């Protein structure tokens with residue numbers, strides 16, 4: 310019997326995957342065999358859940374939540390307050406911009422309704438996603454509709470509403486490029502200031518959209534140590550290891566063997582590091598299940614094939630899988 314990923318990591322942390330209502334069917338064998346936590350890749354975001362003020366669509370999210378329940382898996386909620394995949398109606402009032410009061414009322418109602426619907430089935434929520442600007446210079450917070458409508462305290466309100474809505478779920482601040490020395494300091498300062506004001510943040514989600522070159526291991530280590538110094542839990546929430554640097558538009562028909570080898574080495578080293586910090590991590594989630602099911606074949610370049618995960622296009626275990634399970 311080949312190794313089962315989640316069994317191998319039973320003493321370390323739950324191993325999860327981002328799924329869709331389609332992939333829980335097409336990749337069921339891999340999911341049930343190797344993963345113990347699920348995240349809805351898109352089906353629990355405002356754009357799908359709450360397309361207009363008085364309409365909620367829980368059907369797709371429920372398919373994923375039901376699958377997690379039936380297969381005794383954890384479920385991470387992703388995400389409540391974000392600058393992307395969030396309908397414009399949240400920020401409009403007739404022909405003008407919604408007031409701060411109206412925007413906060415809608416945020417509260419969204420969070421209460423969505424978290425209320427999944428209460429008892431979600432172990433954690435990415436309450437706020439990607440609030441920090443990537444630019445080294447300028448304001449710490451990225452320009453975002455919630456920032457424009459509410460002001461800089463939109464993040465604090467989101468977490469307070471979330472705690473009121475579901476006191477059992479762990480509440481995460483989630484972001485990418487989270488190991489960049491400049492951005493990690495800004496994430497740290499944001500969460501530190503929230504905690505100092507008694508805002509209920511339970512953890513930091515390090516998305517982990519990495520590649521075979523960067524971030525270097527010492528940058529990952531420094532970010533882990535920096536965030537851990539806040540005394541909150543950590544999760545890798547969207548792990549994939551691209552074969553390309555972010556803005557490299559190179560394309561291949563088939564994954565070059567030497568890059569797959571580099572990727573396997575990289576996965577091995579990264580999981581060695583994560584195991585070293587197992588006391589800090591409460592979950593490691595991959596952003597997809599197998600290479601035939603990755604958003605990176607469509608981002609940042611449309612229809613440019615990528616092979617960032619542990620299982621290949623035919624759902625076979627890659628060298629990366631072996632390198633993180635043989636230790």
Ligand SMILES: Oc1ccccc1CN[C@@H]1C=C[C@@H](O)[C@H](O)[C@H]1O
Nearest residue numbers: 350351387438485486516518547604
């Ligand atoms: O790695 C990035 C680079 C630029 C923008 C966003 C990201 C990551 N952003 C993530 C990726 C995919 C979405 O499905 C997730 O909800 C989002 O959190």
